[in-house]
Amino acid sequence: MAVPEAEFRSVARVEDIPPGTIAAVQVDGEDIAVANVGGEFFVTQGHCLHLQGPLGAGRLEGAVLSCPWHGWQYDVRTGENEFDRAIQLETYEVRVEDGEVKVALASGRPS
Numbered sequence: 001m002a003v004p005e006a007e008f009r010s011v012a013r014v015e016d017i018p019p020g021t022i023a024a025v026q027v028d029g030e031d032i033a034v035a036n037v038g039g040e041f042f043v044t045q046g047h048c049l050h051l052q053g054p055l056g057a058g059r060l061e062g063a064v065l066s067c068p069w070h071g072w073q074y075d076v077r078t079g080e081n082e083f084d085r086a087i088q089l090e091t092y093e094v095r096v097e098d099g100e101v102k103v104a105l106a107s108g109r110p111s
Helices: none
Strands: 008-013 022-027 030-037 040-045 059-061 064-066 073-075 094-097 100-104
Touching: 008 022, 008 030, 030 100, 040 094
Parallel strands: none
Antiparallel strands: 008 100, 022 030, 030 040, 059 064, 064 073, 094 100
């Protein structure tokens, strides 16, 4: 069964997000967090599930992202909360093409 091709949007240049860092990006009014883990890019929703802390301003250690407000931790590869695996951030498919980090954003997502 064929899956419709997702629309990939350019969100950053590779060199703008060095390995071991995370950046806050806004695409069509939606906040996302773009993480570079050893040269591989991962994207999650932009706000913590606890009290909506800005994850793009958080600290990245390996693949673990810590929210800057209260320290909630997530694995950026899966979105899973490090304390309670039942809690999970939304994650997005990522491609790197021609030096651009591109993210698949679903159209018509519920807000």
